[in-house]
Amino acid sequence: MPFQETDLTSISPTRLWVPKHVMITRAAADLPHTAEIIRRCGRAGVDDIRFLSGNALTGLRGASDRETYASAKNTLAVVVAPPSALKPQPIPPSADWRIDLARGCPAHCQYCYLAGSLQGPPVTRVHANLDDVLEGIRTHAGRGSVTRGTLKRGDEGTTFEMSCYTDPLAIENVTGSLAAAISRVGAGEFGSDVQLRFTTKFDDVGELVTLDHGRRTRIRFSVNAAEVANRFEGGTARMPARLAALRAVATAGYRVGLTIAPVMPVPGWREQYGALLDDISEALAGIPDLDLTAEIITHRFTPASKEVLLGWYPRTKLEMDEDSRSQKRSKFGGVKYVYPRQTMAEMRGWFTEELERRLPAARPLYWT
Ligand code: SF4
DSSP states (O other): OOOOOOOTTSOOOSOOOOOSEEEEOGGGTTOHHHHHHHHHHHHHTOOEEEEOSSSSOOSOOOSSHHHHHHHHHTEEEEEOOOHHHHSOEEETTTEEEEOOSEEOOSOEETTOTTBTTBOSSOOEEEESOHHHHHHHHHHHTTOOSSSTTOTTTGGGOEEEEOOSSSOTTTTHHHHOHHHHHHHHHHTTTTOSSEEEEEEESOOOOTTGGGSOOTTOEEEEEEEOOHHHHHHHEETSOOHHHHHHHHHHHHHTTOEEEEEEEEEOOOTTHHHHHHHHHHHHHHHTTTOTTOOEEEEEEEOOBOHHHHHHHHHHOTTOOOOOOGGGSEEEEOTTSOEEEEOOHHHHHHHHHHHHHHHHHHOTTEEEEEEO
């Protein structure tokens, strides 16, 4: 069924995370962004908001791993990002620099790419020193070589990725960090040649479509074949809701994108991903000035991420079989397990052709 005309004044999310517990560290307590977080938590109906006497997060462990996981995923910690975490880092192939509004995510994806890179119980930590986090945009605008100055993506200016360690839209309801970043960049506070970007599996875009974003933010939606999304992406907005949100933000003039990830050669993958591309094409029909990109990432895991994921999701049906994978070594000697060369070549060829055929508006950025 074709998408209806999108009414931007009446968008309501299908999936909204409301933490059961909010902990505010001492260092974060008096910062202006913390006041906004408290306001939003109150509006969302959170009644357990605790001010800690120090900066350590305590009491995160439950009686069992299961309890620890459940309690951490229901907790928002308001913390101050230390100076070491504030320095923007290059983040190829996505962006020139990474800036972190938060670390951690309340959703339950069984392949979560954060597993193995964040330590301890999976609590979501939002950075209350937002001004310091955004200062990285000022200091690094005009620098960088991942996308800036390249033939393919130089027109984006200096790019800043905000979803390396979180899904920022998942927590926007109770943080407001994205709205602040998008508005300030949109107003030109950091110059005209910078671009924010983030990817999400959520659909809470009602506030974002009202902002003066100046077309300086690219909102990408993480999309997948129905079988993968329905089976492995717990706690996220369902695919039709993500596509409706994609249409809404594109209608509001945002640059948009697709993060097709993690691609898996599930049975019937050609038909399933074909249906996905057709649904996206339908969702974006008739949008004026559409600026659409596509990033395609195949599934991979590391020994550390597998161990963490099996701890979190012991009954997962996610394939993480080293014997059926190829090893890829990073320049620091780490190992990741990717699909074998022939499977990769088949999938890459299929996506290259079908993206062009079914979704010619999409500009492919990279395949990995
Ligand atoms: S939405 Fe992203 S960050 Fe959050 S659990 Fe899923 S994969 Fe992890």
